[in-house]
Amino acid sequence: MGGDEPLTALRALAPPGLSCAGGAIPVDIVLPYAIEARAVTDARDKRRREFAAGRFYARQAMAALGVPPQPVAVLPSRAPAWPEGVVGSLAHTDAWCFAAVGRSDEFLGVGLDAEVAAPLSDEVAALVCSADERRALSADLIAWAFAAKEAFYKLYHPRVARFLEFSDVRVQIDVPRQRFQASLRPDLPAFEGCHVFPGRITTAGGLVLALMTWPAA
Ligand SMILES: CC(C)(COP(=O)(O)OP(=O)(O)OC[C@H]1O[C@@H](n2cnc3c(N)ncnc32)[C@H](O)[C@@H]1OP(=O)(O)O)[C@@H](O)C(=O)NCCC(=O)NCCS
Numbered sequence: 001m002g003g004d005e006p007l008t009a010l011r012a013l014a015p016p017g018l019s020c021a022g023g024a025i026p027v028d029i030v031l032p033y034a035i036e037a038r039a040v041t042d043a044r045d046k047r048r049r050e051f052a053a054g055r056f057y058a059r060q061a062m063a064a065l066g067v068p069p070q071p072v073a074v075l076p077s078r079a080p081a082w083p084e085g086v087v088g089s090l091a092h093t094d095a096w097c098f099a100a101v102g103r104s105d106e107f108l109g110v111g112l113d114a115e116v117a118a119p120l121s122d123e124v125a126a127l128v129c130s131a132d133e134r135r136a137l138s139a140d141l142i143a144w145a146f147a148a149k150e151a152f153y154k155l156y157h158p159r160v161a162r163f164l165e166f167s168d169v170r171v172q173i174d175v176p177r178q179r180f181q182a183s184l185r186p187d188l189p190a191f192e193g194c195h196v197f198p199g200r201i202t203t204a205g206g207l208v209l210a211l212m213t214w215p216a217a
Contacts, residue, residue, distance in 0.1 A: 006114070009204030010098055013178065013211045017106045021060035022098030025053040033071035046094075053097035054080070054090040061101040062086060079158045088112075089154045093207065100211060108192065111155030111212040115147040117203045128166045137173065144180070144208050145171045148199055151210035152182040156191050164188070178202045180210070 010020045029052040031037040036055050040048045058072050058080065065086075073081040082088055088101035089112035100112045119139040120128065128146045129137065137145055148171045153164055170183045184195045191197070192214060199212040 003205065005205035006096060006207045006209060007098070009202050010100070010112075010209050010211065013200035013202055013209065014100065015213055018100055018102045018110065018213055019061040019064040020098065020100045021057040021064070022096065023057070025049050025092065025095060025097050026056070029053060029056060031055060032069075035071045035073045039074045050092040050097060054092060054099060057097055057099040058088060058090060058101060061088065061099045065101065065103060067101075075158075077157060077161070079154070089151075091150075091154075096207060098209070100213075102213065104216065106216055108214045108216045109155045109159055109212075110214075111151040111153070111199075111210075113147040113150035113154065113210045115143055115150070115208045117143055117206055117208045119143060120146065130167060130170070133170060141173055141175070144173055144175075144201055144203075144210070147208045147210035148173065148180045148182060148201055151199060151212050152184075152197060155197070155212045155214060156184070160189050160191055162189050173201060182212070 007022050014020050031052050040051045055072050059069050067086055070083050075081045085104055087104045087107050087110055089110040091098050091112045091114040093114050093116055098114055100110050120142050125142045129142050149166055149169050152169055168185045171180055173180045178200055180199045180201045182197045186195050201210045
Protein backbone atom coordinates (compact mmCIF):
# COMPACT_ATOMS: atom_id res chain seq x y z
CA MET A 1 0.00 0.00 0.00
CA GLY A 2 1.41 3.35 -0.69
CA GLY A 3 2.49 6.40 -2.59
CA ASP A 4 0.19 8.62 -4.57
CA GLU A 5 -1.76 5.75 -6.11
CA PRO A 6 -5.06 6.32 -4.22
CA LEU A 7 -5.03 10.08 -4.82
CA THR A 8 -4.29 9.61 -8.51
CA ALA A 9 -7.17 7.13 -8.72
CA LEU A 10 -9.51 9.50 -6.88
CA ARG A 11 -8.62 12.36 -9.20
CA ALA A 12 -9.35 10.14 -12.18
CA LEU A 13 -12.91 9.66 -10.85
CA ALA A 14 -13.52 13.36 -10.24
CA PRO A 15 -15.50 15.50 -12.68
CA PRO A 16 -13.97 18.73 -13.98
CA GLY A 17 -14.00 21.45 -11.33
CA LEU A 18 -13.74 19.08 -8.37
CA SER A 19 -10.44 19.40 -6.55
CA CYS A 20 -9.10 16.38 -4.69
CA ALA A 21 -6.22 16.19 -2.22
CA GLY A 22 -5.06 13.54 0.18
CA GLY A 23 -2.46 11.05 1.23
CA ALA A 24 -1.09 9.47 4.36
CA ILE A 25 -2.21 10.89 7.70
CA PRO A 26 0.85 12.78 8.99
CA VAL A 27 2.04 11.79 12.46
CA ASP A 28 2.66 15.33 13.68
CA ILE A 29 0.09 17.70 12.33
CA VAL A 30 -1.19 20.88 13.93
CA LEU A 31 -4.55 22.57 13.66
CA PRO A 32 -3.82 26.22 12.90
CA TYR A 33 -7.28 27.55 13.79
CA ALA A 34 -8.75 27.67 17.30
CA ILE A 35 -12.24 26.81 16.05
CA GLU A 36 -10.90 23.55 14.59
CA ALA A 37 -8.68 22.73 17.58
CA ARG A 38 -11.65 23.18 19.93
CA ALA A 39 -13.61 20.53 18.03
CA VAL A 40 -11.11 17.83 19.06
CA THR A 41 -9.88 19.14 22.42
CA ASP A 42 -11.05 16.04 24.25
CA ALA A 43 -10.31 13.57 21.46
CA ARG A 44 -7.66 10.88 21.48
CA ASP A 45 -4.44 11.38 19.46
CA LYS A 46 -5.60 9.16 16.59
CA ARG A 47 -8.85 11.10 16.21
CA ARG A 48 -7.03 14.44 16.48
CA ARG A 49 -4.61 13.37 13.74
CA GLU A 50 -7.31 12.19 11.34
CA PHE A 51 -9.39 15.32 11.94
CA ALA A 52 -6.34 17.55 11.41
CA ALA A 53 -5.39 15.64 8.25
CA GLY A 54 -8.88 16.23 6.87
CA ARG A 55 -8.55 19.97 7.43
CA PHE A 56 -4.99 19.95 6.01
CA TYR A 57 -6.04 18.21 2.80
CA ALA A 58 -9.25 20.26 2.60
CA ARG A 59 -7.14 23.43 2.54
CA GLN A 60 -4.87 21.90 -0.11
CA ALA A 61 -7.90 21.06 -2.26
CA MET A 62 -9.40 24.53 -1.71
CA ALA A 63 -6.09 26.20 -2.58
CA ALA A 64 -6.16 24.47 -5.97
CA LEU A 65 -9.50 26.22 -6.55
CA GLY A 66 -8.02 29.56 -5.51
CA VAL A 67 -9.79 29.57 -2.14
CA PRO A 68 -7.60 31.21 0.53
CA PRO A 69 -6.69 29.21 3.65
CA GLN A 70 -9.41 29.35 6.28
CA PRO A 71 -10.96 27.14 8.94
CA VAL A 72 -13.31 24.29 8.16
CA ALA A 73 -15.32 24.06 11.37
CA VAL A 74 -17.75 21.30 12.34
CA LEU A 75 -21.55 21.43 12.04
CA PRO A 76 -23.79 19.91 14.75
CA SER A 77 -24.38 17.01 12.32
CA ARG A 78 -20.56 16.43 12.37
CA ALA A 79 -20.37 17.36 8.69
CA PRO A 80 -17.67 19.88 7.79
CA ALA A 81 -18.78 23.53 7.83
CA TRP A 82 -17.38 24.50 4.44
CA PRO A 83 -16.49 28.16 3.87
CA GLU A 84 -18.86 30.32 1.86
CA GLY A 85 -18.80 29.35 -1.80
CA VAL A 86 -17.32 25.88 -1.21
CA VAL A 87 -18.81 22.41 -0.87
CA GLY A 88 -16.95 19.18 -0.25
CA SER A 89 -16.48 15.95 1.60
CA LEU A 90 -13.78 14.30 3.72
CA ALA A 91 -12.92 10.68 4.37
CA HIS A 92 -10.29 8.83 6.33
CA THR A 93 -9.09 5.34 7.04
CA ASP A 94 -6.61 4.53 9.81
CA ALA A 95 -3.71 5.56 7.59
CA TRP A 96 -5.15 7.71 4.79
CA CYS A 97 -7.18 10.84 4.41
CA PHE A 98 -8.82 12.48 1.39
CA ALA A 99 -10.70 15.68 0.61
CA ALA A 100 -12.85 16.48 -2.43
CA VAL A 101 -13.93 20.09 -2.81
CA GLY A 102 -15.75 22.12 -5.42
CA ARG A 103 -17.23 25.57 -5.82
CA SER A 104 -20.86 25.75 -4.73
CA ASP A 105 -21.85 27.49 -7.95
CA GLU A 106 -20.74 24.28 -9.72
CA PHE A 107 -21.65 21.60 -7.18
CA LEU A 108 -24.62 21.26 -4.87
CA GLY A 109 -23.02 18.46 -2.93
CA VAL A 110 -20.13 16.01 -2.72
CA GLY A 111 -19.89 12.62 -1.02
CA LEU A 112 -16.56 10.87 -0.60
CA ASP A 113 -15.61 7.70 1.21
CA ALA A 114 -12.48 5.59 1.54
CA GLU A 115 -12.37 2.11 3.02
CA VAL A 116 -9.71 -0.58 3.25
CA ALA A 117 -10.28 -2.98 0.36
CA ALA A 118 -10.78 -6.14 2.39
CA PRO A 119 -13.75 -8.43 2.83
CA LEU A 120 -16.02 -7.44 5.72
CA SER A 121 -16.93 -9.89 8.46
CA ASP A 122 -20.21 -11.74 7.87
CA GLU A 123 -21.76 -9.73 10.68
CA VAL A 124 -20.82 -6.34 9.19
CA ALA A 125 -21.66 -7.49 5.66
CA ALA A 126 -25.16 -8.40 6.86
CA LEU A 127 -25.53 -4.96 8.42
CA VAL A 128 -24.36 -3.11 5.31
CA CYS A 129 -26.05 -5.11 2.56
CA SER A 130 -29.41 -6.80 2.21
CA ALA A 131 -29.61 -10.49 1.34
CA ASP A 132 -30.38 -9.48 -2.28
CA GLU A 133 -27.33 -7.21 -2.44
CA ARG A 134 -25.11 -9.92 -0.92
CA ARG A 135 -26.28 -12.39 -3.54
CA ALA A 136 -25.40 -9.90 -6.31
CA LEU A 137 -22.02 -8.86 -4.90
CA SER A 138 -18.89 -10.94 -4.28
CA ALA A 139 -17.36 -10.77 -0.79
CA ASP A 140 -14.83 -8.17 -1.99
CA LEU A 141 -17.55 -5.99 -3.46
CA ILE A 142 -19.44 -5.77 -0.19
CA ALA A 143 -16.64 -3.47 1.05
CA TRP A 144 -17.23 -1.44 -2.12
CA ALA A 145 -20.93 -1.24 -1.30
CA PHE A 146 -20.02 -0.03 2.18
CA ALA A 147 -17.92 2.81 0.70
CA ALA A 148 -20.67 3.64 -1.81
CA LYS A 149 -23.34 3.88 0.90
CA GLU A 150 -21.15 6.05 3.14
CA ALA A 151 -20.36 8.35 0.18
CA PHE A 152 -24.07 8.60 -0.55
CA TYR A 153 -24.83 9.48 3.08
CA LYS A 154 -22.25 12.29 2.98
CA LEU A 155 -23.84 13.67 -0.18
CA TYR A 156 -27.43 13.31 1.07
CA HIS A 157 -27.36 14.20 4.75
CA PRO A 158 -26.03 17.79 4.59
CA ARG A 159 -28.98 18.80 2.38
CA VAL A 160 -31.78 16.55 3.58
CA ALA A 161 -30.82 16.20 7.28
CA ARG A 162 -32.33 12.74 7.46
CA PHE A 163 -30.48 9.85 9.15
CA LEU A 164 -30.29 6.76 6.93
CA GLU A 165 -29.86 3.10 7.75
CA PHE A 166 -27.78 0.98 5.38
CA SER A 167 -31.00 -0.80 4.45
CA ASP A 168 -32.45 2.51 3.19
CA VAL A 169 -30.02 2.52 0.25
CA ARG A 170 -29.47 -0.18 -2.38
CA VAL A 171 -26.22 -0.22 -4.32
CA GLN A 172 -25.41 -1.73 -7.69
CA ILE A 173 -21.77 -1.71 -8.80
CA ASP A 174 -20.31 -1.83 -12.30
CA VAL A 175 -16.65 -2.59 -11.59
CA PRO A 176 -15.23 -2.33 -15.15
CA ARG A 177 -16.83 1.08 -15.66
CA GLN A 178 -15.91 2.22 -12.13
CA ARG A 179 -19.51 3.27 -11.56
CA PHE A 180 -22.22 2.56 -9.06
CA GLN A 181 -25.82 3.48 -8.59
CA ALA A 182 -27.31 4.24 -5.18
CA SER A 183 -31.08 3.88 -4.93
CA LEU A 184 -32.82 5.44 -1.97
CA ARG A 185 -35.99 3.81 -0.59
CA PRO A 186 -38.78 5.52 -2.52
CA ASP A 187 -40.72 6.52 0.60
CA LEU A 188 -37.77 8.51 2.00
CA PRO A 189 -37.25 12.22 1.29
CA ALA A 190 -35.80 12.80 -2.17
CA PHE A 191 -32.54 14.66 -2.80
CA GLU A 192 -33.14 17.28 -5.50
CA GLY A 193 -36.27 15.39 -6.54
CA CYS A 194 -34.32 12.14 -7.11
CA HIS A 195 -34.17 8.71 -5.52
CA VAL A 196 -31.49 7.23 -7.79
CA PHE A 197 -27.96 8.60 -7.85
CA PRO A 198 -24.86 7.86 -9.90
CA GLY A 199 -21.45 7.47 -8.30
CA ARG A 200 -17.89 6.60 -9.21
CA ILE A 201 -15.87 3.91 -7.46
CA THR A 202 -12.47 2.33 -7.78
CA THR A 203 -9.74 0.57 -5.89
CA ALA A 204 -6.12 1.65 -5.57
CA GLY A 205 -3.28 1.13 -3.11
CA GLY A 206 -5.36 -1.26 -1.01
CA LEU A 207 -8.28 1.16 -0.66
CA VAL A 208 -11.76 1.47 -2.12
CA LEU A 209 -12.64 5.05 -3.07
CA ALA A 210 -16.23 6.10 -3.71
CA LEU A 211 -17.14 9.55 -4.97
CA MET A 212 -20.48 11.20 -5.65
CA THR A 213 -21.14 14.71 -6.87
CA TRP A 214 -24.30 16.58 -7.69
CA PRO A 215 -24.17 19.54 -10.04
CA ALA A 216 -25.53 22.94 -9.03
CA ALA A 217 -28.69 23.80 -10.96
C1 LIG B 1 -20.76 10.27 8.59
C2 LIG B 1 -20.31 8.84 8.41
C3 LIG B 1 -20.99 8.29 7.16
C4 LIG B 1 -18.78 8.83 8.29
O1 LIG B 1 -18.28 7.60 7.92
P1 LIG B 1 -16.97 6.90 8.57
O2 LIG B 1 -16.61 5.78 7.66
O3 LIG B 1 -17.26 6.62 10.00
O4 LIG B 1 -15.81 7.93 8.58
P2 LIG B 1 -15.07 8.64 7.36
O5 LIG B 1 -13.68 8.84 7.74
O6 LIG B 1 -15.35 7.99 6.06
O7 LIG B 1 -15.80 10.04 7.32
C5 LIG B 1 -15.75 10.88 8.41
C6 LIG B 1 -15.99 12.27 7.89
O8 LIG B 1 -17.31 12.36 7.37
C7 LIG B 1 -17.74 13.69 7.48
N1 LIG B 1 -19.08 13.69 8.06
C8 LIG B 1 -19.46 13.40 9.32
N2 LIG B 1 -20.80 13.52 9.45
C9 LIG B 1 -21.26 13.89 8.23
C10 LIG B 1 -22.56 14.19 7.73
N3 LIG B 1 -23.65 14.12 8.51
N4 LIG B 1 -22.66 14.56 6.44
C11 LIG B 1 -21.58 14.66 5.65
N5 LIG B 1 -20.32 14.38 6.06
C12 LIG B 1 -20.18 14.01 7.35
C13 LIG B 1 -16.73 14.42 8.40
O9 LIG B 1 -15.90 15.22 7.59
C14 LIG B 1 -15.96 13.28 9.00
O10 LIG B 1 -14.59 13.57 9.24
P3 LIG B 1 -14.16 14.64 10.34
O11 LIG B 1 -15.05 14.41 11.52
O12 LIG B 1 -12.74 14.35 10.60
O13 LIG B 1 -14.40 15.98 9.70
C15 LIG B 1 -20.68 7.95 9.61
O14 LIG B 1 -19.93 8.27 10.70
C16 LIG B 1 -22.12 8.09 10.04
O15 LIG B 1 -22.52 9.04 10.73
N6 LIG B 1 -22.93 7.11 9.65
C17 LIG B 1 -24.32 7.07 10.00
C18 LIG B 1 -25.18 6.99 8.79
C19 LIG B 1 -24.85 5.83 7.93
O16 LIG B 1 -23.72 5.40 7.80
N7 LIG B 1 -25.91 5.26 7.31
C20 LIG B 1 -25.72 4.19 6.39
C21 LIG B 1 -25.24 4.67 5.05
S1 LIG B 1 -26.58 5.10 4.03
